[in-house]
Amino acid sequence: MANFYLDNKxxxxxxxxxxxxxxxxxxxxxxxxxxxxxxxPVDFEDAMDSYRRILEICGEVCGEVIAPNAxxxxxxxxxxxxxxxxxxxxxxxxxDAIVAAGLAGLTLPRRYGGLNMPLTLFVxxxxxxxxxxxxxxxxxxxxxxxxxxxxxxxxxxxxxYLPRVAAGETCAMDLTEPxxxxxxxxxMLKAHWDEARGTWLLNGVKRFITNGDAEISLVLAxxxxxxxxxxxxxxxxxxxxHLATKVRRIENxxxxxxxxxxxxxxxxxxxxxxxxxxxxxxxxVMSLMNAARLGIGAQSAGLSEAAYREAxxxxxxxxxxxxxxxxxxxxxxxxxxxxxKLHASxxxxxxxxxxxxxxxxxxxxxxxRKLEPEERTEMKEYTRLADAFTPLQKFFLxxxxxxxxxxxxxxxxxxxxxxxxxxxxxxxxxRIMNIYEGTSQLQVVAAIRHxxxxxxxxxxxxxxxxxxxxxxxxxxxxxxxxxxxEYERCVExxxxxxxxxxxxxxxxxxxxxxGYIIMSHLLLQQATVCDDYRNSATVFAKFGYGKNSExxxxxxxxxxxxDPFKKVLDERVEDL
Amino acid sequence: xKALKIVVLAKQVPxxxxxxxxxxxxxxxxxxxxxxxxFNPEDLNALEQALELKDKFAGSTVQILTMGPPRAADxxxxxxxxxxxxxxxxxxxxxxxxxxxxxxxxLSRALVNIQPDIIIAGRQAIDGDTAQVGPQVAEKLGWPQxxxxxxxxxxxEKEIKVKRRLDNGVETVTAPMPVVVxxxxxxxxxxxxxxxxxxxxxxxxxxxxxxxxxMDYLGTLHGDRPYLxxxxxxxxxxxxxxxxxxxxxxxxxxxxIENVVFASKEAKKLTSADGDINELMKELIAxxxxx
Numbered sequence: 001m002a003n004f005y006l007d008n009k010x011x012x013x014x015x016x017x018x019x020x021x022x023x024x025x026x027x028x029x030x031x032x033x034x035x036x037x038x039x040x041p042v043d044f045e046d047a048m049d050s051y052r053r054i055l056e057i058c059g060e061v062c063g064e065v066i067a068p069n070a071x072x073x074x075x076x077x078x079x080x081x082x083x084x085x086x087x088x089x090x091x092x093x094x095x096d097a098i099v100a101a102g103l104a105g106l107t108l109p110r111r112y113g114g115l116n117m118p119l120t121l122f123v124x125x126x127x128x129x130x131x132x133x134x135x136x137x138x139x140x141x142x143x144x145x146x147x148x149x150x151x152x153x154x155x156x157x158x159x160x161y162l163p164r165v166a167a168g169e170t171c172a173m174d175l176t177e178p179x180x181x182x183x184x185x186x187x188m189l190k191a192h193w194d195e196a197r198g199t200w201l202l203n204g205v206k207r208f209i210t211n212g213d214a215e216i217s218l219v220l221a222x223x224x225x226x227x228x229x230x231x232x233x234x235x236x237x238x239x240x241x242h243l244a245t246k247v248r249r250i251e252n253x254x255x256x257x258x259x260x261x262x263x264x265x266x267x268x269x270x271x272x273x274x275x276x277x278x279x280x281x282x283x284x285v286m287s288l289m290n291a292a293r294l295g296i297g298a299q300s301a302g303l304s305e306a307a308y309r310e311a312x313x314x315x316x317x318x319x320x321x322x323x324x325x326x327x328x329x330x331x332x333x334x335x336x337x338x339x340x341k342l343h344a345s346x347x348x349x350x351x352x353x354x355x356x357x358x359x360x361x362x363x364x365x366x367x368x369r370k371l372e373p374e375e376r377t378e379m380k381e382y383t384r385l386a387d388a389f390t391p392l393q394k395f396f397l398x399x400x401x402x403x404x405x406x407x408x409x410x411x412x413x414x415x416x417x418x419x420x421x422x423x424x425x426x427x428x429x430x431r432i433m434n435i436y437e438g439t440s441q442l443q444v445v446a447a448i449r450h451x452x453x454x455x456x457x458x459x460x461x462x463x464x465x466x467x468x469x470x471x472x473x474x475x476x477x478x479x480x481x482x483x484x485x486e487y488e489r490c491v492e493x494x495x496x497x498x499x500x501x502x503x504x505x506x507x508x509x510x511x512x513x514x515g516y517i518i519m520s521h522l523l524l525q526q527a528t529v530c531d532d533y534r535n536s537a538t539v540f541a542k543f544g545y546g547k548n549s550e551x552x553x554x555x556x557x558x559x560x561x562x563d564p565f566k567k568v569l570d571e572r573v574e575d576l
Numbered sequence: 577x578k579a580l581k582i583v584v585l586a587k588q589v590p591x592x593x594x595x596x597x598x599x600x601x602x603x604x605x606x607x608x609x610x611x612x613x614x615f616n617p618e619d620l621n622a623l624e625q626a627l628e629l630k631d632k633f634a635g636s637t638v639q640i641l642t643m644g645p646p647r648a649a650d651x652x653x654x655x656x657x658x659x660x661x662x663x664x665x666x667x668x669x670x671x672x673x674x675x676x677x678x679x680x681x682x683l684s685r686a687l688v689n690i691q692p693d694i695i696i697a698g699r700q701a702i703d704g705d706t707a708q709v710g711p712q713v714a715e716k717l718g719w720p721q722x723x724x725x726x727x728x729x730x731x732x733e734k735e736i737k738v739k740r741r742l743d744n745g746v747e748t749v750t751a752p753m754p755v756v757v758x759x760x761x762x763x764x765x766x767x768x769x770x771x772x773x774x775x776x777x778x779x780x781x782x783x784x785x786x787x788x789x790x791m792d793y794l795g796t797l798h799g800d801r802p803y804l805x806x807x808x809x810x811x812x813x814x815x816x817x818x819x820x821x822x823x824x825x826x827x828x829x830x831x832x833i834e835n836v837v838f839a840s841k842e843a844k845k846l847t848s849a850d851g852d853i854n855e856l857m858k859e860l861i862a863x864x865x866x867x
Contacts, residue, residue, distance in 0.1 A: 038801065039775035042793060050775045057769050102771035115771055420861065 002067065004128040005059025008305070010343060011124055013530060014350040015051060020120070023354060024048070026361035027118045029368065037110045051121055057101050058125045065097040066132035073133060073258035074425050083246040085213035085260045094136050095168065105166025108146055112158065113166035119357040120350065123298045127349075130302025134429040135258035137302065138210050141295040145171035145218050148288045149237065151363070152275040157237060161216055172214035173288055174206045174238075174264065181208075182442060184220065184281055185230045189266060191221035200236060202244075202269040210436075212262025213247050215240045218288070219271060220280050235280040236271035244269035255428030290386075292437045293394040294356060297349045300401035300433045304345070307401070307408035307426050308338045314412050314421075325411075334407050340523075340540035341404065343533060345397045347522035348515070352389035359383040388455040391438075391446035396515050398433035399440055405430040441508075448507040452495055456514040460484045463521035468528050476541045480520050483548050487513045490555045505562055509551040516544030577732050579635030582626045583690055585683060585697035585710065586619035586640050586655065588648040592702050593617075600835065615651045618698030620766035622759040625728055626696050627659040627767065637661045639690065643671055643682055649782045652806050656777040657769035662803065664690065665782055668810035670822050676704070678825035680712030685814035687717060694736070695756045699724060710758035721756040722749060726763045782808040 005011060024047045031047075033040035041047035069090030076088045087095070098104060107122050108114025122144075130137035146165040149158060165171060180186040189204030202221055206212070217238045224232035238245070244267055251261040275284060312335060315326035325331050362371065362379035371379065405427040409416035416423045434440040450456050464484065469477045490513065494506045523537035590611035592599070598610045623638070630636040640655045640663030642648050652663035666686055674682065687695065695714075700707035707723070714721035726741040729748065737750045741760045779797055781789065783805075786798060798804050811818060819825060846852045860866040 039772045041775075042797075049778070053774050053778065054771050057771060057774065061768060097768065100770070101768040102773065115775075420864075 001060065002063025003056065003059040004062040004067075004131055005055040005124075007059075007063075008128075009532065010346055011055075011127065012052075013526070013532075014346065015048075015055070015120065015124070017350065017354065019354045019358070020048065020118075023118050023120065023357050023361070026358060026365060027116065029365065033110050033116065040110060040116070051117065054103070054106075054115065054117065054121065055124055055128075058103055059128055061094075061097050061101050061103070062128045062132040066094045066129060066136055069094055070133035070136075070258075070425070071422065073135065075257075077257040078250055078260040080247050080250055083248075085211075085247055085250065085262065087260070088258055091136060091139070091258050094133070095139070095170070098140065099168035104143065104168040105146070105162070106143070108150060108162055108166050112150075112162035114162070119294075119360065120353050123294060123349065123353045126295055126298035127302040127305070130299040131306045132302075133258060134299055134303045134426070135256035137295075137299045138256065138259040139170055141292075141299065142171040142173065142211055142214065144291045144295060145173050145216065145288070147291060148218060148235075148284060149274065151287065151360075152235075152284050153237070154275075157272060157274065161237060161239075164216065169215035170211055172209055172211045172217040173292070174209050174212065174217050174219040175285060176208045177205060178207050182439065184285065185228075185233075187220050187222060187233055187281070189219065189221045191219075191223040191234060191236060191271065192225070194268075197270070199270045200273060202236060202238065202266040202271050204266055205248075206262075206264045206266070208251065209262045209264055210259055212260065212264045213240065213245075217245075218274065218284075219266075220285055221271075223273075223277055223280075230281040231278050233280040233282075233285075234277045235274040235284040237274050238266075238269055238271040242270050254431055255425070256432055289437060290356070290390050293390050293443075294349075294353060296433055296437045297352070297393045297397040300397035300430075301342075301346050301349055303426055303430055303433070304338075304342050304397075304401045304404040307404040307423065307430075308335075308342050310421065310423050310426070311335060311338065311408040311411040314415070318412075331411060334411060336535075336539050337543055338404055338407055340536040340543060341400050343526075343536040344519040344523050344540045345393070345400045347526060348389070348393045348519050349397055351522055352386065352393040355382050355386040355389055359386050384455060385459070388447070388450035388459075391443040392450075392456075392511065392515055392518070394438065395434075395440050395443035395447065395511065396519070401433050402430045444508045444511050447511045447514075448503070451491055451507070451510045451514060452503070456518065457484075457488060457491075460487075460514075460517050460521065463518070463525070466525075468525045470524075470528050470534065473524065473527065473534070473537065476520075476524060476538055479541055479545055480517060480524070483513075483517050483520070483545060486548060486552050487517060490552050494555060502562060505565070506555055509555060513548045513551050516548050520544050577633050579637070580629055580633050580693045580731075581691070582629055582636060582638045583641050583687065583692040583695050584619065584623050584626045584638060584655070584660070585695060585713065586623070586642045586651055587616045587698075587701045587703075588613050588642065588644050588651045589616045589701050589703045590614075613647065613650065615654050616698055616701045616703075618700060618702075618759060618761050619651075620698070621761055621763040622696045622698045622757075623655055623658060623660065624764055624766040625725070625757070625759050629694070629728065629731065630659065639663055639692070641683060641686055641690070642666070643674070643679060646782065646784050649780075649785060649806050649808075653777060653780050654769070656780055657774045658767055659770065659773065662780075662806065664807040664809055666809050666814070667782075667784075670811045670818060673823035673826060674821065675826035675828035676706050676708040676712060677827060678821055678823075680709050680716055681820045681825060682814065682816060683709070684713050684716035685816045686809060687713065689809075689814060693754055694731075695719070695754075697756065697758045699758045699760050707758070710756055714756035717756070719754055719756050720751045721758070722751050723758045724760045725757045726760050728757065777804065780804045780806050782806045784808060 021044055024044050031042055034042050041050055073088045073090040078085050078087050105114035106117045110116050126137055126141050129140050143165055146162055149161055175184055177187055191200050191202050194201045202219060219236045219238050220233055221236055222232050223234040246265045248263040248265055253261060315331055315335060316324055318325045359379050359382035408423045409427055412421055412423055415421055491510055494503055520541040523533055523540055526533040527537040590608050591614045599607055601607045626638045630638050638660040640652045640660055642651060643666035646667055649665050666682055671682055697710040711721050722738045724740045725738045727739040729737040729739055734753055735750050736753055736755050740747050741762045779794055846856060
């Protein structure tokens, strides 16, 4: 029996992190649910025991149902019949299995029929499902929309929609339009209040909507007539039962083919306002997007896991020149780096998840009672860390998963290029990760603030002061200190120019430098409690050291400024 | 149709499907330590049939009845995680060494206590492969039996209609109620464990397990939540004749055991049907024999 949880020691390691105690206590608020719900935990150990069991169930569904369906889902994909989406047969079976296993509504409160699991668990399920079928992970991950409803919607809306999500109905977030992609301020889909019908009505077109024909959709729409910016946008919830949208088409994509990407036409579609008017983009979408970015990090990690396993297996089995190809340095170097990147980026993913989890749950706690001053301070600190780490993890995880899929094909060689092996699907699926929910370039824009204001630097120094590393790995630790000093010097050099364009030009390099140092520290810390990470910590620190030296050399190189790079602006297609 | 009291006969077996080289001991007996103990696969098919009846007829209950060592309570818990309401574990040293005759006698005594409306069992267990226990239980109770069932098509107070899977096709039969049905592996797979049920029933314990557990709050929990108690019966609870139990009640004698090493590779029979040919092509392409 394939089980994607039981076969993954790294995932199991992250579940046992010391901060889980705090996370569980915040989530369970004194374990008071046990009086009302027969499936609520009585204490921390009980909760953790349940988490392991739930992950095991999910791991089995992934290994036994979702992964075996992935090839056919990729091949046949969804279709549009009478303006509605019909999932691929395997996709429907996956959904049925998830519901039969009672996994829907994983993080929702018990009073709505949810399982009240912490975010860490949700991220882990995302990861395992993505390893089985990256496209299907989108449909699963979109239950995050219910979290947004839980956070911002009225009690009436929550009572209406959340139990349905917990029963297995699917969600969509309808943001993008033909002229509003990265720049969501340009959203034009119109919402107007219809006095006669006593409801908001939506009219317009949405494009590139993942799972666009979901039962429950969150729609960003222009509710304030005559406005053109973010302040005129509100968030609505649309119920498919109205049948007032049509799926015009499903996009024919490079990868994640099982996930239907829809063009939707809204015609007088009745919808309910979520939260307050005008806060749609400014507040609610930002929250939704941050959660989605964590989701993509998890999706990327799962895909990387699948790529690494395929490559490792093949490298052991394939024999050339009289030996297994893994015995050649050129091959084992690739595989070692893949493993180190997988461990490092997963460490970053779960570190971020813990930060997000804690600040969000303080937020919920703050609704039940007034937070103590030290709790407020802590919430603020974790909010800032979540803010800094979310784009960093999205950037690294999604870029790495592309590199991992690329490397996996390289290990498999000609066979990897063929449809006979799953790595070509992984390669196609990976390509969207660093594009949707904010491209890597936009993640750098979000992260660079924390380079210039010093959030990352402070965290590096904190890791250094804790000095957690195995006694015989002092040299690796010293290397990280040297990397931090170089990072500080490079940042100072670039930022002190006070030239915005120059800072933007080097932004990616500085964010990457920060990332390598932070991930190396996290691995080194893991190596102090578990020997399994000693090797990855060493390999990754060496890899990061090389990367950061390259970035520093590039920043230091005085042969030219930005001008030669701007010449491309003068190029015209018609001149080619 | 009124609510049904359904009993599923199940057995915890060593997983003989993926045996390694240490699966047998030198003396020719099964090395149980090397094989994980699992829910007998066709008993899971039986459980699914039972749970479908439960879904269909409101108020119905599904109980597992199993005979085995104390750790066999694991499969009762597993069944509860998937949808069963509870179960009875027949465990007693006097049951040990039972062949199918002694087993079916013990089970039938327990069933007299439980008084179910219908009994569903897996066709056979993967350790003994006899397919005798279900039919013997029916005989001992004097109930009709339907074997090799793939689907229960309909059921009312008087009659059950069942689709059977045979070597060369299917047949549909009816039988008067109450009835013993044994279910084939070709029937639908059992539903997975359900997250909420796992959390609700994970502390289900037999009285013996409860005594051995070192968790303080388990006792209190069991007091508050009676559904966590797994019934445990010994010989006296089922008022059985001890001579008919265990070794003394088992006429089966193992004469010799042979270690068979296959001389040729696994054979496979294919028809000329399109489906079979497609499957073969897929297999050959996957193994790179072709393409």
